[in-house]
Amino acid sequence: MVLLEKALDAGAQLLRARVEKVTVRNGRVECVHVSEKGYHRSIPTHIFVNAAGPMLQKVSEIIGLELPIFHERHPKVSMRDTLGILPRHAPLLIWEDSQRLTWEDEDREILAGSKETQWLFNGLPSGVHVRPESGPESQNILFLWPYDLEPVKPTFPVPIPASYPEIALRELVTMLPDMKICLERMPKPVVVGGYYTKTKENRLLCGPLPIDGAYVLGALSGYGLMAASGAGELLAAELSGSTLPEYAPAFTLERYENPVYLKMLQDWSPTGQL
Ligand SMILES: Cc1cc2nc3c(=O)[nH]c(=O)nc-3n(C[C@H](O)[C@H](O)[C@H](O)COP(=O)(O)OP(=O)(O)OC[C@H]3O[C@@H](n4cnc5c(N)ncnc54)[C@H](O)[C@@H]3O)c2cc1C
Incomplete structure (x- = not known):
């Protein structure tokens, strides 16, 4: 918000509308067409930045490009910890x-008997997260467990299984055994979710696209709040013709055409992920 306010003070205009079409002529961006609630506007421009988050691929298709990205669904739960099991000063x-x-014997029998829930008895992935939410006067905690990371096509509202809060809470009990009491009578959870948009190696995309005047800034995965300022600064340098830092090529789409980079990806880890 601070950056947005500064941009507005410096003369930027904020237009709340959906990009529907981009006119590209002779391989060059010419015009961006937006609409919102029956309102249409065409903006002649030679620069178009696709920074559409989980809709990055969809917006990319408007200009006929496919990006090497995928999406994971990441729900999180907010719940009142009325017994103060997680100290407010916890990190x-x-x-x-x-x-x-x-599981209780009765639940185990039912869940193990169903094809849809048998997976709950296999070795499950790690990674439950929890932290206090808001200040010392609050009782809220936030937790999530990314147990289902199958790539999905983003749709809104984000479909989240009704069983998610209880399953995530059960995982949390391993780390915080006293939370078991909440399984008997679970405080009303508030579940929200979103998508991580990722490249194979979990490194964001920032830089020019193979259409003159088109740029991408996205695939910020689960670290976008932390990385946004740096990524924005990098793209601003690109757009304003400033000297680019030496690491700039590491974030471009073009990196996937570099055989040295592709070899490095293979060596990093089985998935190439950082
Ligand atoms: C549950 C969860 C927890 C997270 N926790 C953290 C965390 O603790 N720390 C951290 O650093 N990151 C976290 N992240 C990741 C972070 O939220 C993302 O990396 C970041 O929001 C991505 O920023 P973005 O600008 O690329 O996309 P977004 O923030 O999604 O912005 C994309 C924008 O593009 C707009 N848009 C889409 N299509 C169009 C169109 N056709 N026309 C016009 N506009 C369009 C959308 O309306 C939206 O405003 C979390 C993500 C999730 C899902």
């Missing part, structure tokens, strides 16, 4: 061991 806690969930 962000992340459980890194794989684990098995514990």
